[in-house]
Amino acid sequence: MNRLAYIAMSGAKQTLLAQATNANNLANVSTQGFKADLDAFTSMPVYGPGYQNARVYAQDTRSGTDFQQGALTTTGRSLDIAINGPGFIAVQAPDGSEAYTRRGDLHVSPNGQLQTATGAPVLGNQGPIAIPPASKIDILGDGTISIIPLGGDVNAPAQVDRIKLVNPPDTALQKRSDGLFALKPGTPPPVADASISVASGVLEGSNVNPVDSMVKMIEYGRLFEMQTKMIKTADDNSSAADKLLQFS
Numbered sequence: 001m002n003r004l005a006y007i008a009m010s011g012a013k014q015t016l017l018a019q020a021t022n023a024n025n026l027a028n029v030s031t032q033g034f035k036a037d038l039d040a041f042t043s044m045p046v047y048g049p050g051y052q053n054a055r056v057y058a059q060d061t062r063s064g065t066d067f068q069q070g071a072l073t074t075t076g077r078s079l080d081i082a083i084n085g086p087g088f089i090a091v092q093a094p095d096g097s098e099a100y101t102r103r104g105d106l107h108v109s110p111n112g113q114l115q116t117a118t119g120a121p122v123l124g125n126q127g128p129i130a131i132p133p134a135s136k137i138d139i140l141g142d143g144t145i146s147i148i149p150l151g152g153d154v155n156a157p158a159q160v161d162r163i164k165l166v167n168p169p170d171t172a173l174q175k176r177s178d179g180l181f182a183l184k185p186g187t188p189p190p191v192a193d194a195s196i197s198v199a200s201g202v203l204e205g206s207n208v209n210p211v212d213s214m215v216k217m218i219e220y221g222r223l224f225e226m227q228t229k230m231i232k233t234a235d236d237n238s239s240a241a242d243k244l245l246q247f248s
Contacts, residue, residue, distance in 0.1 A: 004237075008230035010057035014041060015227060019220040026213040028179075032117065033103030034206035036066040037175065065181075067170045070102075070207040072199070079106045081139050082204040083165070087196035088181065090164035091120040092128055098189060099180035100166065100173065102204055108137070114145070120180065124161035125192075131160060139163070141197045165196040 018039045028034040044059045072082055081104040083089070088100035105117045114122045114129040121128035124145075131137060134147035136154075143163035148154055168190040173181045183189065 005231055005234035007057065008227045008234065010059075012224055012227035012231070014059055015220050015224045019217065019224070022213055022216045022220060025208045026210065026217065029206050029208045029210045029213070031103075031179075031206050032105050033070065033101060033204050034179070034208065035068075035102065035175070036206075036208045038064050038066055065170075065173070065175055066207055068207045070205040073203050073205060074201060075203055076201045078136070078138055078200060079108070080104055080203045081106065081163075081198040081200055082202040084197045084199055087165050087167045087193065089116075090123040090166055090192075091116060091180065092123060093120065093176070093180055093182070094178065097182065098123065099176065099182050100168070101180050104198070104203055106139075118179070123164045125164070126161075129161045129163065139198065139200050141199070142194065143196075143198055162192075163198070164192050165198070166190040167193045167196055 018041070021037050021039050025036045042059050044057055067086075069085075081089075083102060083104070088102060089104065091099055091101055093099040099120070101116060101120065103116050103118070106114055106122060107117065108131045109115050109119075112130050112132065114131055116122065123129065129145065131145070131147065133150045135150055135152070136148040136157075138146045138157070140146060143165050145160045145162065146157045147160055148157055152158070168183065168187070172184055172187045174184050176182050
């Protein structure tokens, strides 16, 4: 009885964790540049005196991230950009480290800093990019930022900086709690990749498949229900065994 209850209990716990990951994916179905998290279930033996080959529990593991490109939408806004193919926009994380994102809905903060929609400063050749007061801002295909200064000649645009575009291997990246990507420990920082290009006036959407996520939500819900019923069955069997022992 104990083995049945233990296996069902551990499975129910890990199903809830997988459901939480799936719910987070579904909640970000409209988040620009979001990459879905992937989960997998594995069987793990319980180690300890007297437990060898006697107990096995289920474990939900964050197996990685789906790096497939999301759908592209034309917005016509000059500060909206989408990366063509693989690659990332380098930004400054809240802790000051370098992080990476595919989210391209940019804006200029009140103090003139180019930021993502979540407030992460976009990095250029010499650190966070500062935009002088301008009547027009354009981002070229190679990430170069061109502006028309206030009161300046519209036929003489000035280049301010160039967005740092990088292409580290997907296997070298791990997702942070704030949705940005960071390099795994021991991975050398990537250098700017001149082969990466961006499309201006375009945004990359989330790569979450809402239909697939809804199906998974139902699947996990039924799986959790089955596991809790197994726990109840184990408890009922244990109570029945106790009653039989009372008559022996």
